[in-house]
Amino acid sequence: MKPKLIAVLALIVLVPLAVVAWLGAKAMGDEQAMRKLGFHELMLGQLSAVDAVLARSVEAYRERLLNEMQPFTLDVDELRRRTRNSPYAVQFYVLGPEDRLIYPPVALADQLTLDERQALERTQQIWDEGEISNRRVDALDSPRGSEYASAGDARWHVWYRDRGLQMILWVREGDYLYAAEVNRTRLLADLITALPETDALAPELAEGQVRLIDSIGRPLYEWGAAEPEEGAEPDVETAVGEPLGAWRLEYYASSSVAGAALGSGLWWNFSATWVLLAMGVFALALYFYREQAAEMREASQRVSFVNQVSHELKTPLTNIRMYAELLEDNIRARDAVEDNQPLTRYVDVIVFESQRLSRLIGNVLSFSRGRRDALDLHPKPGVVDDVIRRVLDQFEPAFESKKVRIDFSPGAPDETSFDPDVLEQILGNLASNVEKYAASGGVLEVASRQEADRVQITVQDRGPGLSAAEGRRVFEPFYRVHNRLTEGVSGTGIGLAISRELARLHGGDLVLLPCEVGARFQLTMSCPPDGKE
Amino acid sequence: MMFSRRSHFYRLLAGFSVLACSLVSPAGAADDSALLEVEMSSPLVLAGAPRTAYLRIGLRGLRHATEDRAPLNVAIVLDRSGSMQGEKIDEAKRAAIAALDRLRPDDIVSVVSYQSTVDVVVPATKLRDRRTVQDAIQRIQASGKTALFGGVSKGAGELEKFLDENRVNTLLLLSDGLANVGPSSPGELRQLGVSLARQGISVTTIGLGLNYNEDLMTGLAMASDGNHFFVEDARDLESVFAAEFGDxxxxxxxxxxxxxxxADNVRPIRVLGRDAQISGQDVYASMNQLFHDQTRFLMLEVEISPGAPGRVQQVADVEVGYRNLMTAQNRTLQSSATVTAAANKAAVERRKNRDVAVEVVRQIGAEQAQAATILRDKGKVDEARIAFEKNSAYLESNAAVLKDETLREEAVSNSRASQKVDNDAEWQRERKVQQEAQYKTRQQRIDASPK
Structure with a gap:
């Protein structure tokens, strides 16, 4: 009883909690995915803003280079002076008609300075192969191409050398092509100057770190207060716009920011709610369990009390019954002489009622033994019909007074092994029920049949009968059919239950058979022929 | 076509220079803040085959009558990486705060600190409210990596806000470790230094302790014509800051x-110790700053094809342009040098200019020490030791001939280096000492003894 109760309570508690947890987790997962997407979008927007800063810086740098290139000149001394003094360009170049280099003056190799020679080493291939001069302005499809048109149609040429980005700004003017090779460290320094400091992040990025990464994966500059762990993967990254397209911006969220953005707070809230709910449900379950346990304890105390009382009653009752029967025998013997009718009747009543009380006590004790799995059989050799007859004899006076005719068709005359007390108890219960509820039928038919090691007894009355629903429940303990007929009739409600239990203990069963009028019970018992035991 | 026009111009100029030389004699020119002196290693050159000679161009800063000085635009860039924790950062802050005392309210100061990331601690501002700047410096705390390039970039950015040719624009960089965020090769930092120098910004670098990259720090300083200091003990920072601000x-x-x-029959070979451009007959060089009571040099090696004995030979015209910070005007000084062909070798030797000769030996000694250092870098320990020993002997013998104590000191320094190439730990320190010494030599800057 108790393990079952615990199992049911556990189910009642755990199933809803599990369902809530699952639904919650699913909702969380969806919410988190949404937030992640939103977070990613937001960060990407921030990085785009940074990229815009870079673009403005590059544009400013371009303006400065253009300022240094203008007014356009072919004068070598002037170009050298500009190269010597330019903070932004490491070398200027001029290509003449047919794309020949005019400056640095390659035609006069012995006049070249060391810097010019090195510059030509860096860029020779570009001039020799016409990488810039063969490009037509209108054929360029740079993403920021439209911006170029605004400032003298100057354009970037980008290539890679010495593990890094190299840039040349060039512009065509008539037959000539003027170019400036960028001082790339200076460009980077200018970009860094325009980029934020440690704490100057956008509020959304404040807890993370942004890195500018060059084409070989080297961090050029970092900002933001939270240093990511070594080897951490960026949460968001984006390429820098042209001409620095080989560079990229990486954003590393600090765990707290990522956590907040990705809803670890959400998880916490949900978990807390769930735990509270679980605690509530558990407390409720525990309360019910304790109530139930207390009730059951009380019930079992009552049962044990009744049991004890029954036990206490049993011995005096047995004595009363025995002496009443002795008295009855004596009186009957005397009656034959003196015809003392009333005395005989009084004794009959005492005997019958004491038998009924014995049966009742027997039922109670059987029931409580059955609860404790302590029922056992004491088979003895005997004849079933004799026992039936004895029981019917006991009931004869009662039936007679209620005008009930007993119709017994004996069919089990062979000696066999069975527990007569058990049979007596079952039949007593059935007969008692007829007396109490079905006396109106006016007849009690009892038939017995014996075949091999089975005995079958049918008890049929012509009373009001039982409905199908009632029929299903009459064997439940403490069930009593409630209707006009049963009103005012006493009973414990355990008679049929204990009878069926005893029948099953005896290797058979007690069932209610369908019939048109009244109730028809069939008792079967396994009774091996005597001596075969 | 253009070239022939130019050579024609040279011939004209050469003729003119002879005239100028005879007018401005002995070769020199001055205004109220600088004095230009052009000297030959010897006024005589042995007639006959082409001869190697040295031209020393000296520019001396003159002290002004008034105590006035040019206003400053200074960016202090402090390393606050994890390795600076403790005494180092405390001393650095103390030194920086103490240095502020030397400044006037109209000087512009900015303070930048860097670790993995960079902070502009004090944006460029006139030093009206000293207290705020001091407090800001005091709050700097050390942790993290070393974004040296970012720090210098931001510092330069602050200087640029008030960049003024009438202010002394200086970036003071302190680092104790290897740059590990952003560009970190000496070449890249040198390129940045060159760019800054062209805008009139000099970068002075202070290497603290034994773990910084001296090549990067000297390279950056050299490219921008700033100073370089090796400070082993953080407690010396204050005096170094003071020296730098004094400068x-x-x-x-x-x-x-x-x-x-x-001139036509003079061929420029090379410039000793510093970056310069030689383009045909022209040599271009620049210096960022000229300090009062100090002389800075440019040493040019030339090959002269002398004429017949007795003939006066034009060697070179020198033109120096600069910004006079006292008058806030651009000034140009011109001078030139001549040699006379002589038949007698003894006479040439006798007339030798001892000062110029000492400077030549010093520069060549520095070059050779640099070569020895490179050998040691390549792991050629024995060759490096021999190179240092040879250089020491070279300096020692010249010190004897020229009777110059400074050369003898450098001989001792090279001899010490030769003994330390074996031991990695000792060499790590010695290399920094050597780089600092060679840097000072190559700066070609000496206190001008009043003549």
Whole structure:
């Protein structure tokens, strides 16, 4: 009883909690995915803003280079002076008609300075192969191409050398092509100057770190207060716009920011709610369990009390019954002489009622033994019909007074092994029920049949009968059919239950058979022929 | 076509120079803040085959009558990476705060600190409210990596806000470790230094302790014509800061551009110790700053094809342009040098200019020490030891001949280096000592003894 109760309570508690947890987790997962997407979008927007800063810086740098290139000149001394003094360009170049280099003056190799020679080493291939001069302005499809048109149609040429980005700004003017090779460290320094400091992040990025990464994966500059762990993967990254397209911006969220953005707070809230709910449900379950346990304890105390009382009653009752029967025998013997009718009747009543009380006590004790799995059989050799007859004899006076005719068709005359007390108890219960509820039928038919090691007894009355629903429940303990007929009739409600239990203990069963009028019970018992035991 | 026009111009100029030389004698020119002196290693050259000779161009900063000085625009860039924790950062902050005392309210100061990331602690501002700047410096705390390039970039950005040719624009960089965020090769930092120098910004680098990259720090300083200091003990920072600020307040001229135009039968070979451009007959060099009571040199090696004995030979015209910070005007000084062909070798030797000869030996000694250092870098320990020993002997013998104590000191220094190439730990320190010494030599800057 108790393990079952615990199992049911556990189910009642755990199933809803599990369902809530699952639904919650699913909702969380969806919410988190949404937030992640939103977070990613937001960060990407921030990085785009940074990229815009870079673009403005590059544009400013371009303006400065253009300022240094203008007014356009072919004068070598002037170009050298500009190269010597330019903070932004490491070398200027001029290509003449047919794309020949005019400056640095390659035609006069012995006049070249060391810097010019090195510059030509860096860029020779570009001039020799016409990488810039063969490009037509209108054929360029740079993403920021439209911006170029605004400032003298100057354009970037980008290539890679010495593990890094190299840039040349060039512009065509008539037959000539003027170019400036960028001082790339200076460009980077200018970009860094325009980029934020440690704490100057956008509020959304404040807890993370942004890195500018060059084409070989080297961090050029970092900002933001939270240093990511070594080897951490960026949460968001984006390429820098042209001409620095080989560079990229990486954003590393600090765990707290990522956590907040990705809803670890959400998880916490949900978990807390769930735990509270679980605690509530558990407390409720525990309360019910304790109530139930207390009730059951009380019930079992009552049962044990009744049991004890029954036990206490049993011995005096047995004595009363025995002496009443002795008295009855004596009186009957005397009656034959003196015809003392009333005395005989009084004794009959005492005997019958004491038998009924014995049966009742027997039922109670059987029931409580059955609860404790302590029922056992004491088979003895005997004849079933004799026992039936004895029981019917006991009931004869009662039936007679209620005008009930007993119709017994004996069919089990062979000696066999069975527990007569058990049979007596079952039949007593059935007969008692007829007396109490079905006396109106006016007849009690009892038939017995014996075949091999089975005995079958049918008890049929012509009373009001039982409905199908009632029929299903009459064997439940403490069930009593409630209707006009049963009103005012006493009973414990355990008679049929204990009878069926005893029948099953005896290797058979007690069932209610369908019939048109009244109730028809069939008792079967396994009774091996005597001596075969 | 253009070239032939130019050579025609040279011939004209050469003729003119002879005239100029005879007018301005002995070769020199001055205004109120600088004095230009052009000297030959010897006024005589042995007639006959082409001879190697040295031209020393000296520019001396003159002290002003008034105590006035040019206002400063200084960016202090402090390393606050994890390795600076403790005494180092405390001393650095103390030194920086103490240095502020030397400044005037109209000087502009900015303070930048860097670790993995960079902070502009004090944006460029006139030093009206000293207290705020001091407090800001005091709050700097050390942790993290070393974004040296970012720090210098931001510092330069602050300087640029008030970049003014009439201010002394200086970036003071302190680092104790290897740059590990952003560009970190000496070449890249040198390129940045060159760019800054062209805008009139000099970068002074202070290497603290034994773990910084001295090549990067000297390279950056050299490219921008700033100073370089090796400070082993953080407690010396205050005096180094003081020295640097002392320099900054003694600048009388800046943006010095030197052009040397060699005569026809003179071929420029190379410039000793510093970056310069040689283009045909022209030599271009620049210095960022000129300090009062100090002389800075440019040493040019030339090959002269002398004429017949007795003939006076034009060697070069020198033109120096600069910004006079006292008058806030651009000035140009011109001078030139001549030699006379002589038949007698003894006479040439007798007339030798001892000062120039010492400077030549010093520069060559520095070059050879640098070569020895490179050998040691390549792991050629024995060859490096021999190179240092040879250099020591070279300096020692010249010190004897020229009777110069400074050369003898350098001989001792090289001899010490030769003994330390074996031991990695000792060499790590010695290399920094050597780099600092060689840097000072190559700066070609000496206190001008009043003549």
């Amino acid at each position: 900054a307040v003694s600048v009388v001229a800046q943006g010095v551009r030197i052009r040397v135009r060699c």
